[in-house]
């Protein structure tokens with residue numbers, strides 16, 4: 001029976017080699033479990049969000065120790081720290097919340113080239129990624145609304161979804177993107193160093209579980225959860241663009257070839273939503289026509305509301321103005337009359353086309369919304 005013992009010993013050693021090599025290739029890190037769901041979120045001393053982890057776990061994920069985790073009862077949590085994850089070009093983030101800053105942060109970046117971040121869902125129960133542009137300043141689009149100098153391009157999207165290429169000034173904006181269940185979402189900043197510009201981006205990436213209240217409804221690129229607030233087009237500013245468009249007149253600030261939805265979460269006891277221009281800014285609705293040479297006091301009165309809006313417009317479903325139902329749902333021109341919609345879910349659709357040849361000096365839109373009480 002000697003050979004039998006020998007055979008068993010060899011088999012055991014062989015199995016051990018296989019098991020050890022598997023562990024070496026897939027280290028059992030602290031994060032790759034459902035347990036990560038149960039980790040408390042925290043805000044660090046640096047005001048960035050993180051996860052409560054032990055020092056060892058934080059180090060293993062190359063995180064930043066951002067102070068104590070706050071008041072918790074369990075022994076393990078008492079010794080936990082708030083751990084931030086700050087990603088660099090070329091890295092993959094599979095953390096519930098992480099940050100992606102420009103190279104040379106906290107300085108600005110004047111260089112060129114590509115900087116890519118991969119966002120991988122950390123668990124199969126993760127459906128969506130929310131990106132908050134805490135800060136976003138890239139070279140502006142050209143006068144026709146194309147991001148030709150700098151751009152943030154997002155790929156790895158679920159089939160049928162489209163995310164516009166972004167550039168210019170977008171601090172304070174956010175977007176939601178669905179994971180497709182197989183591949184990571186890929187964020188690529190492409191910049192041109194021959195264009196002198198102090199670039200800056202600070203993005204917060206938050207992974208959202210499929211069954212979370214935080215998840216944006218399907219098809220909403222932006223999702224606002226307050227009962228009142230403001231929305232604006234990408235690269236909006238009341239000051240005009242310094243760029244010329246393709247026919248050599250003042251270009252636009254808003255981006256070309258957009259088609260996306262801004263959604264508003266309906267609050268309890270709210271039955272309708274009111275939309276209007278931000279009153280302090282005359283240019284807060286300049287979607288089509290000549291906003292450059294017109295007398296600025298006339299802005300706001302030159303509104304167009306009809307299905308004749310075919311180039312750049314916003315669409316508000318089943319709109320009413322001064323108690324009257326409107327026939328069309330599209331709004332363009334140089335002004336928006338206060339408009340109410342009872343249609344649910346609350347929101348608006350943004351559409352722009354591929355050129356600005358019949359427009360001058362458009363900014364886009366900057367609107368306030370207010371959810372309104374149901375009649376008693």
Ligand SMILES: [Ca+2]
Nearest residue numbers: 312353355356
């Ligand atoms: Ca246009």
